[in-house]
Amino acid sequence: MARIIVVTSGKGGVGKTTTGAAFAMGLALRGNRTAVIDFDVGLRNLDLVMGCERRVVYDFVNVINGEAKLNQALIRDKRCQDLYVLPASQTRDKEALTKEGVGRILDELAESFDYIVCDSPAGIERGATMAMYYADDAVVVTNPEVSSVRDSDRMLGILASKSRRAEQDAEPIKEYLLLTRYSPQRVKVGEMLSVDDVQEILSLHLLGVIPESMAVLNASNRGVPVILDEESDAGQAYADVVARYLGEDLPHRFLEEQKKGLLSRLFRG
Amino acid sequence: MGLLDFFRSPRQTSAAVARERLQILVSHERSERNKPSYLPMLQEDILAVIRKYVAVDPDAVTVTMEKQHNREILELNVVLPERTVKRRRSYART
Numbered sequence: 001m002a003r004i005i006v007v008t009s010g011k012g013g014v015g016k017t018t019t020g021a022a023f024a025m026g027l028a029l030r031g032n033r034t035a036v037i038d039f040d041v042g043l044r045n046l047d048l049v050m051g052c053e054r055r056v057v058y059d060f061v062n063v064i065n066g067e068a069k070l071n072q073a074l075i076r077d078k079r080c081q082d083l084y085v086l087p088a089s090q091t092r093d094k095e096a097l098t099k100e101g102v103g104r105i106l107d108e109l110a111e112s113f114d115y116i117v118c119d120s121p122a123g124i125e126r127g128a129t130m131a132m133y134y135a136d137d138a139v140v141v142t143n144p145e146v147s148s149v150r151d152s153d154r155m156l157g158i159l160a161s162k163s164r165r166a167e168q169d170a171e172p173i174k175e176y177l178l179l180t181r182y183s184p185q186r187v188k189v190g191e192m193l194s195v196d197d198v199q200e201i202l203s204l205h206l207l208g209v210i211p212e213s214m215a216v217l218n219a220s221n222r223g224v225p226v227i228l229d230e231e232s233d234a235g236q237a238y239a240d241v242v243a244r245y246l247g248e249d250l251p252h253r254f255l256e257e258q259k260k261g262l263l264s265r266l267f268r269g
Numbered sequence: 270m271g272l273l274d275f276f277r278s279p280r281q282t283s284a285a286v287a288r289e290r291l292q293i294l295v296s297h298e299r300s301e302r303n304k305p306s307y308l309p310m311l312q313e314d315i316l317a318v319i320r321k322y323v324a325v326d327p328d329a330v331t332v333t334m335e336k337q338h339n340r341e342i343l344e345l346n347v348v349l350p351e352r353t354v355k356r357r358r359s360y361a362r363t
Contacts, residue, residue: 146287153295157302190282197288201295 002110005117006135006173008159010151012122014143015180018216019238020119021049022227023139026242028083029227032114035074037086039131040121041097044088050077051223052085061089064101070108079228084113094126102130124158134164137174137245139207143181144193152177153202176207178241183212184257195255208241210234211254233258304334319347326350 007020017038024036037060038046047053052075058068063086070086077083086105089096109116120131132138138159142152159173160166166173179195186192199206215232219225227242229235233254240250312332319325329348334341 146291149291150294150298153298157299161302187284190284193284193287193291197284201288201291 002106002113002116003137004106004110004135005115005137005139006120006132007117007139007141008120008128008132008155009122009141009148010124010128010155011143011148014141014148015210015216016122016141017046017049017119018220018226019139019141019178019180019210020046020117021225022235022238023242023245024115024117025077025080025083025225026227026238027115027117027246028077028080030242030246031082033082033112034115034117035084035086035109035113036117036119037131038088038119039097039127040119041088041092041094041127042090043121044090046119047075047085047087048223049220050085050225052077052087053223056087059087059089060105061092061096063105064096064098070105088127094121097126097130099130099133103134106134124154129158129162132159132163132173135159135173136165137176139176139178139245140202140204141178141180142198142202144179144183144187144195144198146193149193149198149201156202156204175204176245177202177204178207178210180210181212182209182254184255188257195252206252207244208237209252209255210237210241300333300335303336308332308334315345323349 005023007016007023009016017040020036024034028034036046036050038044039060040046041061044059047056055075058073060073062068063070063073074084074086077085106116118131118135121127132155138155140152140155142148156175159175163173165171177199179198182195183192187194195206195209211233213226213232213234215229215234216226219229219232219235226232226234227238230239237254240253244250312330315332316325316327316330319330325347329350331346333344333346335344336342
């Protein structure tokens with residue numbers, strides 16, 4: 001039985017797709033058969049962040065409409081054999097995602113995958129509500145910034161009332177907080193909400209903190225999930241996040257300002 | 270820091286302001302969305318019953334639902350009109 005994870009946030013630009021790509025890659029690197037689905041119909045971008053944009057033939061909506069088989073649309077990652085990408089349609093509108101259709105595809109994926117990661121679009125419209133509807137777990141991606149925190153709280157309300165688990169009175173979706181674009185320097189001088197502040201306001205279990213990092217843009221430029229940049233702070237932070245999700249008890253890192261040594265100052269800028 | 274700054278009240282950092290604003294906003298929005306859907310109707314009915322006996326303003330009755338840990342508190346607040354009879358003032362002095 002596959003576990004369905006939605007990566008959601010409400011607000012756009014906080015790092016959902018970066019997180020979806022890194023998280024799915026992290027799960028697959030540990031030997032779990034993982035599928036990652038782009039729910040952003042009309043504005044697909046997961047393919048670009050994953051570096052498989054030139055291999056898209058069929059998409060999620062084609063499969064829902066029976067125009068293609070699931071295994072024709074799934075793109076196998078070239079770096080990790082256990083990872084598959086299901087791209088969103090670029091031409092249809094989001095109404096093409098029906099509750100019944102999405103449920104059918106997820107059921108079919110669940111037969112052969114361990115984890116299904118649903119990369120939600122921003123907002124609270126069809127794509128976003130469909131991405132979360134069937135979820136077992138939710139990773140709520142939040143920036144330490146007022147509008148993002150508020151929108152995350154709004155998403156928590158929707159997760160608790162409009163998901164399948166809520167409708168069927170089943171055990172609620174497990175919600176995790178992922179704080180991204182965190183800048184310990186700015187927190188230190190009182191210019192940014194701290195991880196404790198955000199956690200207290202949202203009262204959520206903290207899955208991890210991803211520091212603001214040059215590595216994220218560098219990785220998406222190249223179409224490489226940032227978790228594969230093992231040297232980078234963000235890559236390591238995402239590796240920790242996956243480990244924690246799978247039950248490892250790891251201390252949170254990158255919460256304090258990184259002291260740069262003289263050598264790293266000289267050689268890495 | 271100049272000498273004058275020493276006497277000024279310490280300024281709140283912007284992060285502290287953000288935290289305060291969010292705490293208020295989020296708790297307000299949560300209580301709004303956790304409201305049972307029958308609350309407005311309940312409020313109307315209660316108002317109608319009270320108005321049978323006391324002439325109160327339509328906005329004199331407020332019904333709120335609060336959740337604390339695992340119990341829910343239904344709070345009913347009725348503002349009765351002030352009496353029209355003037356109170357006598359006592360002029361007694363000690």
